[in-house]
Amino acid sequence: LAAALLFALGGRAAGDAHSGAEPLAPGHGGVVPVQEPGPDASREAAAAAMEERAISEAREDADEVHREEHLALEVTILIFLVCVSLMVGQFLHGRRIFWLPESGATILIGFLFGVLVHLVDPSSESQERRFYFDPEFFNLFLLPPIIFESGYAINQFLFFRNLGAISAFAVLGTLVSTAATWWAIYHLGAWGLVPELSPVEAGSFAALISAVDPVATLATFGALRVDPQLNNLVFGESVLNDAVSLIIFRSVAHYGVFAQFSPAVHLPKVAASFVVTACGSLVYGVGVGMAGAMLLKGARLGRHGHLQKVEIGLFWAVSYLSFVGAEVPHLSGIVASLFCGITMRRYAAPNLSPGARLGVEHTLAALAAVADTVVFLLVGLAMVLYVDDMDLNFTLVTIGTILIARAFNVFPIALVVNLMRPDPIGYGEQVVMWWSGLRGAIAVALACQVPGEDGLRPKIVAVTMQVVVFTIFVLGGSTKSLLNRMRIRTDAPPYDEAEAVLTEAERRAHGHAASMDAALYDLLVDHAVPEAAAAGAGDEDHAHGPHKGGGGMQEAFVLRMKSRAAKNGVPIASISGF
Secondary structure: HHHHHOOOHHHHHHHHHHOOOOOOOOOOOOOOOOOOHHHHHHHHHHHHHHHHHHHHHHHHHHHHHHHHHHHHHHHHHHHHHHHHHHHHHHHHHHOOOOOOOOHHHHHHHHHHHHHHHHHHHOHHHHHHHHHHOHHHHHHHHHHHHHHHHHHHOHHHHHHHOOHHHHHHHHHHHHHHHHHHHHHHHHHHHHOOOOOOOOOOHHHHHHHOOEEEEEEHHHHHHHHHOOOHHHHHHHHHHHHHHHHHHHHHHHHHHHHHHHHOHHHHHHHHHHHHHHHHHHHHHHHHHHHHHHHHHHHHHHOOOOOOOOOOHHHHHHHHHHHHHHHHHHHOOOHHHHHHHHHHHHHHHHHHHHOOOOOHHHHHHHHHHHHHHHHHHHHHHHHHHHHHHHHHHHHHHHHHHHHHHHHHHHHHHHHHHHHHHHHOOOOOOOHHHHHHHHOOOOOOOOOOHHOOOOOOOOOHHHHHHHHHHHHHHHHHHHHHHHHHHHHHHHHOOOOOOOOOHOOOOOOOOHHHHHHHHHHHHHHHHHHHHHOOOOOOHHHHOOOOHHHHOOOOOOOHHHHHHHHOOOOOOOHHHHOHHHHOOO
């Protein structure tokens, strides 16, 4: 560009000089002869073009280096905030401060830092670069370790014994909550009490806002050692509820995008999509878990324990594959990863050497804790982006709606479930379960993907974040007071399945499950691995601590099995840790 400008200025100067010169002599026809550029001029133009190209490439390299420096700075700040959040959480846990949940403190730290950076650099580009809550990053990198560790650490005996009640609350209850919220938000918008949403937007919002994440409640349960039955019900319902909400959200969004949504026409399709996705995800997760067990058994790495890093690496790779692999055919990674964790705990972990097994437990717990912390930090940081879109009236109406909808979920279903349970769920426990309907990062991630008008999406995200903050600080912070008021048992000992009294129906179901489990255990477990039997069958309760191994564990396991067999009248051959 510089060379062309100089050439044009030079030509104009030459033309001015010629215009002031004397007339040409006859014979030239009054025309100035055009001279071809010489070799020197061509070389100068080529050199100028090369120089300009070099300058452009240097600028691109400088911009790339600048972006890398900013990314490194952002990652450094995020790691620093994670460390601060973990230390603050440990302080709150050590001092037994329950009115400020650890997740709430993490959100507060992220929000305060976001406000600070906004005051220093209020440009929209800076905000978009630093604070954007990316649902793809959350779904593919932060959610998998959290869900898999939940399935791996769950008390399997309690989970499967309460599976009927958990499924009722998680599946039927979530459908009831979503339907009630859908109807309320859509009609309140038509009446002008909240922003008017289309049927698809209202259904998507109802599905995402029905996803519960009682991390603050469960943290309080763990610190106070609440009754394991109640803990297992709330925990199991929350994990399955997230999967159900995600499946409903995707089904409503899918049929709302490709057609004019009509409840009479498309609701049966949504129901069919829900059933296919849920069953397919469960089968896929169990299949991946069994494949991982076969892989570890065939590798025979656990027999000697010389390559514990390889054992842990393979275990982690299979666990991550269970989530991301399910997302490829549009299944639910949450369901798949949850049941893969349950399956691998039972059949794959015994194929690990004792050291690798302990390393897997600590690695999974650490990854889940860090991912949880990063999630709530990002929620706090992202709140700064949506301050201008917050709608207090919409938020208050949504909070009231979800509390009423959860009441329609918990109390009627508990009434039906109690008719079939030998140990009914008490009224106080039902109130605690209703109060445990906290919302979390999954709702925020889905809010960023709501179909429809882009102008309404920021408002929906802002309202979702306000609901998350309210439920964590108000509902989660008052959990201890509610437990005291409802006289819920605390300081309870760990659950011992040997003390459980099974009904006749449970005894028959347990016998069939034990027979199938014994066949799968023989097929998938390498019995040459040291302590495989004791680790695989006797360490199902993660709350009891990591497996230490040794003959004492084996003897304790045998005694526990004999005690259970004698109490429930089941032959010892049909008893297993499952």
